[in-house]
Amino acid sequence: MASSPRTAPPSGALNRRLADSGLRSTPQRELIYDVLLRKRDHPTADEVFVRVKTEMPTISLATVYNGLETLVQCDLVRAVNFERGPTRYCPNLRPHAHFHDERSGATHDIDLPPALIEHVKAILPPEYRAEAVEISFRGSTSR
Amino acid sequence: MASSPRTAPPSGALNRRLADSGLRSTPQRELIYDVLLRKRDHPTADEVFVRVKTEMPTISLATVYNGLETLVQCDLVRAVNFERGPTRYCPNLRPHAHFHDERSGATHDIDLPPALIEHVKAILPPEYRAEAVEISFRGSTSR
DNA sequence: TTGGGGGTTAGAATCATTCTAATTATCACT
DNA sequence: AGTGATAATTAGAATGATTCTAACCCCCAA
Known part of the structure; x- marks a missing residue:
């Protein structure tokens, strides 16, 4: 894929946290995080997948799972479980x-x-x- | 009639609670409940199945799931979920x-x-x- | 003694998630 | 710019817990 010059600065918090963990910033991770920030309705991984796919149709469900897990590891997102339901994701970092x-x-x-x-x-x-x-x-x- | 601290209703509670819900007492349900009372280590459905099977080798896993769900409905047992792990069962009724x-x-x-x-x-x-x-x-x- | 409604059973199906193996992208260093 | 090394992505298979299905069983009332 041809590399194009960045037209916008990358999300600060995301890049910093990824770098702190020795991880790379990727378009997939940025988009997943962005989608979580844009609509904070505690979506499931599947719901994130659907939202992300409209903007990046080639993304895979596995990448969404991986990306969400990465964001959780970086303490940018919380995983929320309720009874036996699918895990939901939440970018609210306040207690x-x-x-x-x-x-x-x-x-x-x-x-x-x-x-x-x-x-x-x-x-x-x-x-x-x-x-x-x-x-x-x-x-x-x-x- | 000061009572010793109690974390579950006396034996016999099962029959009453089942009857209250229009359900029948069965050997399977009684054994599942008994196994939970005997070893209160928050077993999973699979663990309950193993314990119960030593005394009733013909019982099926589906019956264990059904029986546990029945006990939860009757408020004799609490289902405990932790992150994505399998549901665990707890006969402690105190808050x-x-x-x-x-x-x-x-x-x-x-x-x-x-x-x-x-x-x-x-x-x-x-x-x-x-x-x-x-x-x-x-x-x-x-x- | 028969019929109806739970209850039980084995196995199939489901659902969310994780794993696998192959491909692709990015970084560090020339 | 080229080249590995390393990380990330991908599609699809596999997994694990749970639920569903359909047949069978058992008890009680008529």
Whole structure:
């Protein structure tokens, strides 16, 4: 493929994080990340694949899975699991919980106050060292 | 009549709960439930299948899945999911979180103080009605 | 004693995800 | 610009957990 000069600077955060991990920036990874940033509705890998394919028809599903995993490793994206459903992806890096609305199927972010995170971690006996805490709600919204 | 701390209903609860749901008590369902009560190590459906099979060699994996689902519906057992791993089953009915020890692969129950559950629910905007809250930790224990 | 409705079973099917092996792109160094 | 070495992408096969299907079984009521 002939290389063309860049017309726009690459996404700063993505390139920096990739480089920090010894990984390369690629059009596929940039597009996957961009798609996540553009519509923050917690899409599944399949949904990301569909969105990305409209702009890059040759991309493969395996690359979408690989790319999403890469973004998760770089701490640019969070993988969100709910019960047995497919993994969903979320570019919100603030500490937050997830609310799964059973009526609409939508997932909403709920900001977590730092004090609450501390409260939650405080219930662990001292020999338990938590690297991560996940909080998720299931229910419905009245609007 | 102060009771010893109890994490599951007394034996016999199975029959009552099944009857309440218009379901029948069967040797398979009783054995599946008994196996869960006997060793509370959050087994997967496959692990339950292996344990149950030593006492009832003709039971099928499908029946184990069906039976576990039935117990979950009757609120005698909780299904526990951690990331993409297979569902695990837990007869502890007290409100509790789960701690997943990455070193050993074990899952531990962490009792949740009622006040903490309230604190956690309190972060939801008023139009969100939560039917369930899940809290899970990932990390390791120093012993 | 018969009929209907759960319940069980073995195996097929499904679904999300991961793996494999081959191809392609990019980087570091001339 | 050329050349390997290394990383990334790709299509499709394979995997693993779970669910479905269709036949059979068992119990209770009429």
